Amino acid sequence: MKLSTLAASLFIACAGLNAHAQQNVPTVLIDGSSTVFPISEAVAEEFQKSQQGKTRVTVGVSGTGGGFKKFCRGELDITGASRPIRKDEMELCKQHGVEYIEMPVAIDALATIINPSNTFAECLSIPELKTMWAPEAQGKVTNWNQINDKFPNAPLVLFGAGTDSGTYDYYTFAVVGKEHSSRGDFTATEDDNVSVQGVARDENALGFLGLAYYEHNKDKIKAVAIRQDDGSCVLPSVENAVNGTYQPLTRPIFYYVDKSKADKKHVVDFIHFAFDPKNQEELVSEVGYVSLPAEIANSAKAKFDARKTGSHFEGGSKIGVKMTDLVN
Structure with a gap:
């Protein structure tokens, strides 16, 4: 075999191995709200850097409703939402056996x-x-x-x-x-x-x-x-x-995590990274939202670690919701 042919063959083989390796990298699948997207994008970028290629994160932007449709069909690990889950979405999740952990990710x-x-x-x-x-x-x-x-x-x-x-x-x-x-x-x-x-x-x-x-x-x-x-x-x-003076247009925005995916190490690592108070303060603030106070961020992590499912809401938004109520 000519040297050039051998080199080409080795290049193709290595490329194939690299593609295979890429396919086997654990991947966190996120979609949903365009409002939450800047947070997910910023956190994903820094998380992937911290993982040094060991974990990937894909972030889609289907809108809150579109994200819930995918999420409730079991297609995602996490969906971002700029409102609470609605009753019809609760029913869709129930039909597909998807239990969810509701977490405030920022204040908007x-x-x-x-x-x-x-x-x-x-x-x-x-x-x-x-x-x-x-x-x-x-x-x-x-x-x-x-x-x-x-x-x-x-x-x-x-x-x-x-x-x-x-x-x-x-x-x-x-x-x-x-x-x-x-x-x-x-x-x-x-x-x-x-x-x-x-x-x-x-x-x-x-x-x-x-x-x-x-x-x-x-x-x-x-x-x-x-x-x-x-x-x-x-x-x-x-x-x-x-400070709560801008009413009634201040609200929490959310991550919903599929409980069945919550034991995967790469999902656990991502959630812990996203809700680390230091990362919250830096990354959420960087994209123009209000980061969770440290005690709320830590309580959100504890809620995730306890795998506490369900929604604080009754299928619709509420005005004047306290952040502490969402992480207990």
Whole structure:
């Protein structure tokens, strides 16, 4: 055999062995919420570095609803969710024999956003937002002056999270009063960048998205302060999410772990890494969310180690949930 042919054969053989080795590397399978995605991506990157190639992590972004469908069919180790599991999803998991461990992975605040040139809607009340977003507003509330007669007679252009998104579910719950209930004549998207671009281009536009996406794009858009019961106007921020002054648009976001996968060493190692207080503070904060206080992060790990299954919720979101209630 010629030397060049031998070298080529060895290269092909080594490549095949390498591919086989890659296939045998334990892999943590994560999917779900676009809101949780930046956290999963950041944690996955650092975790894989710490493992020095011994473990891989794949992170998909199917949306909260799409993630639960895969998760409840047993296709994932972990799914990220920007709202609690719903009753129909609980039933789907039950049908497939999937038990889940519900863990808060971070604290989020939803931001209502406007074009930077908008100076009249810098502080809005929840009733004003409800006037915009309620189902009965469809085709009827089409101008800003219908929200407040002091606002200009200008077209109201709305952008928001897609209806399969947990962000949509929580925003409608907090603003309209009923989860998954809103007008349908708005630009709905699973890609928050579409909302950012739409609001940035149109001076009459308003939208909503997770705090992290606002933080990464605040050179293009402006956040709306929410008028509280005492009349104060509070902006979405990490600080205001922690101190509880930004209501009702502050919420926990979640990891759901398949109990049947929770004894796999690579899944255990990933969860322990993700909920290490030091990693929480560095990685969750880095992507624009509020990290769990150390005692909550440690309690979340303890809940996982105890394999405590089920949901704190009754198939829907709640306002004003205490983080301690979610890790006991």
